[in-house]
Amino acid sequence: MIVEEKQEMEGFWIAGAIRAIQAISYVCDLLTFPVYLVLQRPWEKRKKSRRVKAKLVSKDENSVTYRSVDSPGEMHVAMKKRKVETLDEMLLWVAQVHNSKRCLGTRQILAEEDELQPNGRVFKKYKMGDYKWKTFSEVERLAASFGRGLRNLGMRSGRNVVIFAETRAEWMIAAHGCFKQNFPIVTIYATLGDEAIAHGINETEVDTVITSHDLLPKFKRLLELAPKIKTVIFMEDQLKPTNTSGYKDGVTLVPFSDVIKTGNTLKIGPSPPKADDTAIIMYTSGSTGIPKGVLLSHKNIIATLKAYCDVVEIRSDDVFLGYLPLAHVFELLAESVCLLSGVPIGYSTPLTMIDSSSKIQRGSKGDASVLHPTCLTAVPLILDRISKGINENVKRGGPFKQAIFNFAYEYKLKWLKRGYETPLCDKYVFGAAKQVLGGRARLILSGGAPLSPDTHCQIKLCLCVTVTQGYGLTETTSCATVMDTYDRSTGRAGAPTTACDIKLVSWEEAGYRVTDKPYPRGEVIIGGDNVSAGYYKLKDKTSEDFYQECGKQWFKTGDIAEVHPDGCIKIIDRKKDLVKLQLGEYVSLGKVEAELKTCPAVENICIYGDASKHYTVALVVPNPRHLEELAENLGLRPSSLEELCNNPEIEKAVLQELVEQSKKCKLEKFEIPGAVKLCAEQWSPDMGLVTAAFKLKRKAVQERYQHEINRMYAS
16 A cells, blocks of 8 residues: 555656656747747758659559659769779779778777676676777778789689678778679678588689688588688687687688788789679578579679769768678678778677677777767667667666656657757757767668668667668669658658669559559569679579569569659568468568567567468567566566466466557557467577578578477467
8 A cells, every 4th residue: 555655656746747847848949949940940851851752764554663863973973984883993093082091990909808797707808999990092902912912822813702701891801802803702691500601602612711710610610511612811810819720631721911911022913803793792691591692793883882872971070880791781882882982980799889788898988989980780670679778778767767758759759750850858868878879870771671660760769860771682782772861751761772773563462553552562673783693503593583674684572562652662561471361361471570579578579370370470589678577577486588488477478568569550450469489599590590681581480480380379
């Protein structure tokens, strides 16, 4: 009784405080409105957001084609004038233009020390220094030396070379060294399993691999699976010497720095590529089977760079934080835009990025706090986790802080929709969240998968940044559509870039037609100079997915979109994700997963639909902290994660949360999961359940949990 009275009094006090804040904000709004109206000119922002961004260029009963209305930008025009057609020509040009400007930065690791944790355990933590920078002219010179060093090791023009390493400055230097000598680089994710790595190495017939100190031990096993490897070049560690003993006879191990030293002494000239030469054989992450090697030419990459420069606002004081895998086309192209535009790239890792990262000493600063980046890339999975982290921190702050946050959030959202900024709110309420990324972040580029509107909105509001979502695939060199700088919408992927046309083709089987109202719907087909020539050594698959028409190369994406009146598209489905239930309803598994990933209980989720049943079921990797809170609320003793996942009461509570989230997201009744299985193990690329880009391998997940799926349907 006393507790209830106390809670009631607390609630009454909080409500009163919020009403007082509302009254003060109302008075402030009245006093400052004329000033903000004149300074911020919100009508201009609203007009720019509404502008038509693409026009209809052709239409028939089965297809519609859209093209950007924008003209080539300043950088696009400059590249045409200079006839920059290859990545070699690009680096030579920018090294002349930006010469002594900072280019690639690596943070010093001074020492690795033991740190005692409150629970008595000891963890290895880094003592870190400042960023050390290489200038544009230094990077160009190092790349040229590395290319000559490779020639000295027996490489010849047109021969493939694998880069199998984490994201770092040496990765980019090695890649550009290869481009200068016309060695196509084969990129393979560092997180793939041994068989997938060996597949890429063997299929491309490479005998030279560039890797790193941390990944080198993998090759003791891999060399048995990839017998053609003769030379392994490794990027050194800042602290530890590399152990090169115990490797197979006939394989030479060479330090990265030695290749450059040798190249410095050689008089070998470059063997520059042509525009149509293959620059990269990029292996896709393989969500539906064995990874496929996508052929990306210099022409493809340059086309995307021009298009990105047309649509993304780049400022003279920008600094980019690089941490996503460079083996992913999205990160590689984003960093290449930085090189082209003279934007410094500071490298980081998820283990050292922010002050609370697992490898940062207590009281020390993470990479973002030292670098103060203005731009970075992110995939939806990372942004979803940041969003949930914000919610958890607010919740832990207590009822009053939660009420203040909710008021500020709704207040800022209201004014942003009208075209206004809220500087006081940003400084005093959201300032701490903004400092997590160093305090200067203004732009987050999101790609790799559709970003949910809720996450998009929360990241934009709480981190005080512009979140620009794009759509593209490895097969289209990461480029298809990008949100306009002034577009204030969420849940959309933007309009076609200047590099390509976007065609929607009716998919009658699922009822998606270009004649649909209010928006035309259909499969996305992309055509332009950014579209790959096809898959490496997969002639039949290339013929199936690619075709030539009207002098353009086109790619069938398998994604379903709707196009809005301003020319922007929204990805609404995927052919491979569609299942037909017992009563004839089609369920888009990917769409349902995207909506339910925003549920606080969910860390990852896979929806399964059996054609002989009338409902779906869910396999959920839960948020451990949220599960513990559920256990406490249900009066259960905190136990191991595995025990909580197997508890029927917890299972039932999570299912109820999924149902509530489904209703909130306005899912249809047949889309709402009818049963749930909680999976204690985190799905990782090593397990083979997600790709290196953390996309679900749906078939692999189904096979692993088939027994649980059968149990859910039986119940």
